[in-house]
Amino acid sequence: MAKVLEGPTTEKPTMLESYERACDLFPDYRVEVVNGRIVVNDVPTGLHNDIVSNLLLQIVAVVAANGWKLWTNIKIFLGPQADRYIPDLTVVPRDPRMRGPDEVQGDVTELVVEVVSPSSVNDDHVVKPREYAKATVSLYLLIDPEQGIAVLFSSPAGGSYQQRVQVALGAPLDLPEPWKLTIDTGLLVDLDDPKTDSPG
Template sequence: MVRPLEERFRTVRDLFPEFRVETRRGRLLVNESGTWQHNTILFQLLFQLVGPVAARGWEIWPNITVYLGQHADRYVPDLTVVPETPRMEEDHTVHGDSTLLLVSVVSASSFYDDYFVKPGDYSPNGVPFYLVIDPFRREVKLFSEPGGKEYGRETVAMGGEPLTLPDPWNLALDTGKLLYGDDGA
């Protein structure tokens, strides 16, 4: 007898806690941790987010599953920002509409999912902001204004250009530091 995907997901997640376990379109995906470049990008983003997040009483979670419905795919963003008391489905699963920002750093194997699949699942589930940092294209893309099957707004900044996270953030990200580790020069 084949076990339901949700049961297999939980089993694999429990067996491999050091890996990122997701479901996508009926498939279980077990992803290794990021490269040093991937982690440097996340460090640079954390450096820019930590002050505003702490000042508002929010939290940054690096390894949490996003709940998008009972039969929906399960994603584990590279970073998730949540309010002081987010709505949880389980201890390791936060509701998408109870997040403040989800972040994906594009890898060679995640391009299509990061740009096309995930936004189509996040928007109808009320994820307010989805940030895609793409070191290959040297761009940062912000999906905002969720509603229906797609986001109402997509803002792109090339490496070195500022990217503003709108209200409640009101924060300009330095994409040069994200993509180059410095001022973009």
């Protein structure tokens, strides 16, 4: 379950100071700043990891052919005063532009992927598309096993994504140029599991 931390009321540290403190306090957890809140996420579940693993199997050939890299546990730099996210999977070019050793610039990413957890529904569906678009993250893929859907956000412009394609898990999902790849979303999850049935 995600934890939301609040800074001490007397010292009033900056958000960045509170965030860095949380990172130090919880080194084995995913610490993010989401919509101005510091959120400490638990270690992903087996289902969560299975979805990421199954996606990797489908995209690795295209990633290799383009000379890109597959990164996990990397922070996305969205701007000096903006949120800090750690996607479940990030695809970056061979020599991505960095903001320090553990933050990659959002606008150079080829793809960011979030697998929705019960505690992150609003953040993943509402907050992160808005902030990723502002930072011109080119493609944001959201996979929600509870709702049985995958959503691809693309074409960021004017602070929002101009394209949003949603499919039920089990349906194909096309990634645009330069990917030229169709994801079989049925292979991401066990469709016999009642939690991943396509919505009715």
